[in-house]
Amino acid sequence: MPVSGIVSRPTYEALAIDPAGRRHLFVADHAFEPDPGVFAALPSEAPVELWRALAEARVGSGAGPRANALARDFRSTTQLLDALAYRLERERVGLRLYAVGLESFVWDVARLARGLGMDSSEYRLSHVGSNRRRVYCVHCRAITENVATNVVACSGCGANLFVRDHFSRRLAAFMGFQIDAEAPGEVPPIEEAFP
Amino acid sequence: MNQRFKPAETFRRDFTFRNSDEAVLRFPFPFPEDSYMYSVNIEPHTPGGPTAAFQAAFDVDEHYVAECAERAIVLEEDPGRCKVLPHMMAAQWDTLELIMESFARDYPQDFSLTKEGTNWVWENRPLGIKQSFVFGDAKTLPCEPFEYITRQAQGDFTLQDQREDNLFVDGGMVTTQADWSLEFNIGMTFHEWHGPVPLAHQLGVFDRALKFLMRLQYGQPVRRLNWTMTINPRLDTSPENYPLWGTDRTTVTPENVAEKVFLRVELQTLFRLPRSNAILFGIRCYLLSVADIARVEKWGKRLHRVLLDLPTELQDYKGLTRYRQTVVDYLAPLDDGAPLPSGIAPGQTAL
Numbered sequence: 001m002p003v004s005g006i007v008s009r010p011t012y013e014a015l016a017i018d019p020a021g022r023r024h025l026f027v028a029d030h031a032f033e034p035d036p037g038v039f040a041a042l043p044s045e046a047p048v049e050l051w052r053a054l055a056e057a058r059v060g061s062g063a064g065p066r067a068n069a070l071a072r073d074f075r076s077t078t079q080l081l082d083a084l085a086y087r088l089e090r091e092r093v094g095l096r097l098y099a100v101g102l103e104s105f106v107w108d109v110a111r112l113a114r115g116l117g118m119d120s121s122e123y124r125l126s127h128v129g130s131n132r133r134r135v136y137c138v139h140c141r142a143i144t145e146n147v148a149t150n151v152v153a154c155s156g157c158g159a160n161l162f163v164r165d166h167f168s169r170r171l172a173a174f175m176g177f178q179i180d181a182e183a184p185g186e187v188p189p190i191e192e193a194f195p
Numbered sequence: 196m197n198q199r200f201k202p203a204e205t206f207r208r209d210f211t212f213r214n215s216d217e218a219v220l221r222f223p224f225p226f227p228e229d230s231y232m233y234s235v236n237i238e239p240h241t242p243g244g245p246t247a248a249f250q251a252a253f254d255v256d257e258h259y260v261a262e263c264a265e266r267a268i269v270l271e272e273d274p275g276r277c278k279v280l281p282h283m284m285a286a287q288w289d290t291l292e293l294i295m296e297s298f299a300r301d302y303p304q305d306f307s308l309t310k311e312g313t314n315w316v317w318e319n320r321p322l323g324i325k326q327s328f329v330f331g332d333a334k335t336l337p338c339e340p341f342e343y344i345t346r347q348a349q350g351d352f353t354l355q356d357q358r359e360d361n362l363f364v365d366g367g368m369v370t371t372q373a374d375w376s377l378e379f380n381i382g383m384t385f386h387e388w389h390g391p392v393p394l395a396h397q398l399g400v401f402d403r404a405l406k407f408l409m410r411l412q413y414g415q416p417v418r419r420l421n422w423t424m425t426i427n428p429r430l431d432t433s434p435e436n437y438p439l440w441g442t443d444r445t446t447v448t449p450e451n452v453a454e455k456v457f458l459r460v461e462l463q464t465l466f467r468l469p470r471s472n473a474i475l476f477g478i479r480c481y482l483l484s485v486a487d488i489a490r491v492e493k494w495g496k497r498l499h500r501v502l503l504d505l506p507t508e509l510q511d512y513k514g515l516t517r518y519r520q521t522v523v524d525y526l527a528p529l530d531d532g533a534p535l536p537s538g539i540a541p542g543q544t545a546l
Contacts, residue, residue, distance in 0.1 A: 008383065008390030138376050138434045159438065166391050170382040177434055181441030182517065 008167050010103070015126040017041050021096030027051045027084060027109055029077050029101030030129060053080040077105055081112060088116040097123040104134035104145065107172030131194040135163050136173035143173060150193040151179055160187050163194070200321055204261035207268075212428035214487055216546045218257055221247035222483045223462050224491075224539045225420040229500040231509075233395040235403050240418035240464050245540040248462060252297035252416070253348055254479060255305065260321050262349045262371070262430065269370035269431050270346070275378050276433075277342045279354060279366030286354045286366065287341035288331060289468035290475050294344045319347055341366060350462075350479030353377070355385075355408075357472055362408060364388050365473075371430035371480045373423045373459060374437070374514065393508040411474060413467040420539075421461040423513040424522075428457055428482045447518035452525045453486035456518060458498065485522055493535055493542040499526035 015034070017024065019041045025048075026034060032052055039048065049070040059073040074080040088097075097118065099109035106125040113123045135144045135152060142156020147163055154161050154176065161176030168175070180186045204212045214222070223246055240252070248254050269276055279287060295317055298306040309316045313330040324347070328335040336343045345352050345368035354366035362385045369377040380388045385405045386396075395401060411417065425432055426443035447455055464477040489495035502515075502523050510516050536542065 008387040136379065138379055139436075139438055141378070164391070166379075167387075168379050168383065169387075171379065175376075175379055175434075178438050178441070181438045182444050184442070 009165050010107075010125075010127075010167060010169070012125060012127045015098060015100060015124070017098075018096045018124065021122075022046065022094035024048045024096050024098065025051065025087075026098045026100060027053075027080060028099075029053050029080075029105040030055075032100050032128075051080055051084070053077040077101075077108070081108060084109065085112055085116065088113060088118070091116075095122065098126065099123065100126045100128055102129050102132065103127050103167075104172050107169055111170065111172060133163055133194050134173040135161060135176040136168065136171050137161055138175055138177050144176070147176075148192050148194050149190050151187060151190050152176065162188075199257055200260040201257050202260040202264070204258060206261070206265045206428055206430040210427050210429070212258070212261070212482065214483060215257060219483065219487045219490060219546060220541055220544070221256070222481055222487075222541075223248040223420055223460050224488075224494050224497075224541070225422040225458075225460050226497050226501050227537050227539050229497060229535065230504055231501045232506070233392075233398060233400050235400055235407065235419075237404070237407060237417045237419045240416040240466075245538060248481065249418075251301035252464070252466075253294060253301070253350075253477060254462065255298065255302055255349065259349055263322060263347060265430055266346060266368075266370045273435065276370045276435075277345070277368045278377060278381055279339065279341050280356075280382065283341075283354055283356060283366045283471070283473065284333070286356070286468055286471035286473035286475070287333075287339060289471050289473065290352065290354065291340040291344040292330070293466060293468065293475065294348055298348075322347060342368065350477055352478070353476045355474040355476060357409060357474065360409070361385055362405065362474065369433075372433055372478070373421075373425075373461065373480075374432055374434055376434045378435070391512070393512050394506065408465060408474060411465060411467045413469050416464055416466040418462060418464045421463055423459050424515055424518075425457045425459040425482065426455055426518070428484075430480060430482075432459075444514065444517045447521050449521060449524065452518070452521045453489065454484055456485045456522055457482040458485070458488055485525060489526065489529055490546045491541045491543060492529075495526055496530040496533075497535055499523060499530040502526070 015038060017038055024046060030052065031054055034050065047070065051072045051074065053074045053076055055076060057075055059075055074083065097109065097113055099106040106127060110123060110125055132146045132148050135147045137144065137154040137156055137159065139159055140154065140157040142154055144152055144155040144161070150163060152161050152163065159178040160180050162179035164175045164177060166175045179188065206212055242250050295308045299308040305320050307318045315328055315330050317326045318324070333339055341354070351369045351371050352367060353364050353369070355362040356365040364380055364383055367377045367381065386401055389401050426447060429440055432440055460481045462479040462481065466475045468475055488498055502519055510519055
């Protein structure tokens with residue numbers, strides 16, 4: 001049943017600035033420091049912001065002063081996405097959004113952006129970091145995060161999910177299905193597949 | 196109750212589904228040649244064709260009432276099997292209009308539609324439904340228009356929105372599917388939702404099919420056949436319920452193979468819709484047991500030959516790996532190797 005070479009899997013290009021934008025907002029799920037070369041194509045007065053989720057409680061207003069006044073650090077991706085939704089609801093045409101991080105994070109950002117009226121020419125996604133996957137259980141709809149192995153126990157129903165190379169941009173997740181549904185207990189050797 | 200329907204059939208648990216002799220002979224057998232590979236096998240969907248299944252825009256057969264009841268059971272357990280994205284409301288009304296008008300035209304003894312301006316009255320006699328409503332006003336129906344009418348039709352349906360030089364699967368009623376998930380796929384582009392299909396991408400099948408479908412004209416529907424095999428006459432072979440039906444594939448033996456294994460054929464139809472410019476994709480599922488296929492000499496021999504040299508990738512993708520050989524062994528003694536005429540017509544008028 002496992003089939004490889006599935007073409008719904010997204011591909012990503014290296015992070016590049018869109019000079020057509022009037023304002024630029026970078027969001028990252030880690031302590032991202034953009035390569036200065038990325039900004040070479042921009043006029044120096046173009047506003048650039050950098051939002052980062054640091055997975056750390058001791059950040060917030062005044063907790064992490066940075067040279068760039070337009071930088072904001074968040075405690076979690078959840079907090080960052082929440083602030084991003086608030087921000088995008090109030091944005092005007094001309095913003096360019098750049099998401100940098102794990103696939104699950106960058107597609108969460110894409111979903112939020114689309115839902116708030118941005119089209120695919122207004123945001124860019126850059127996958128960096130590990131290849132760990134968010135897995136959607138097709139049987140119970142529960143999400144299992146940070147999956148590094150070919151087979152994982154579903155966080156919802158406990159099924160031994162085989163992580164299929166089939167990706168839903170809407171769910172920002174790969175499909176998992178019960179690998180031993182036909183012959184209970186017949187599970188292939190568990191290996192690291194998404195380091 | 197109209198005598199032509201068999202309302203008590205089931206597609207789960209005790210599996211009382213059976214095909215009459217007439218239903219066997221009208222089956223849309225999918226193999227015109229002795230071997231099978233993916234192709235863009237699309238033809239105009241005009242009345243007529245090799246068997247009676249091709250006579251109507253939307254075929255209504257002896258299983259109609261039972262299949263509508265089966266759909267209601269699936270939706271009761273999992274309402275998410277019917278889902279339409281919010282921007283598709285015009286396509287919902289297009290679908291309702293197309294199915295109601297087609298049913299009333301093709302089966303006037305069973306269905307009627309009366310219109311006075313936007314005040315419509317729909318009568319579905321096999322299901323005992325009479326509904327007055329205002330076309331375009333969803334509040335005058337018991338549920339949204341796409342769900343309303345597809346609950347009264349056999350087979351699955353999806354809605355494709357055409358934009359950005361692509362087709363997006365932005366809605367569907369999917370309760371009788373061959374192992375694909377609407378919930379997972381909704382919103383995907385044409386190539387994304389066909390992502391898991393092996394070999395066909397490399398053959399360029401989806402590139403050509405997409406180009407063709409983007410030019411599909413209103414009033415000129417098209418059709419194709421697709422197929423797989425299913426253990427027991429189970430309509431709901433969804434990935435959602437794979438833990439419930441997966442073990443069926445291990446139960447095939449030389450003794451039960453003829454009655455337990457079914458050829459599952461999808462008569463797929465595509466209609467351009469007039470207001471929304473969306474495409475309605477009908478996926479009508481037919482099931483015929485290996486025993487019944489063997490009663491049609493040409494079909495029994497041909498199925499044997501197709502299964503014999505089916506590429507391994509397709510065996511795996513279609514889930515046949517565990518029992519294909521058992522089916523081949525059952526059919527082998529019936530196949531004398533004599534040349535068969537091409538085409539899918541049964542080649543006989545009685546069993």
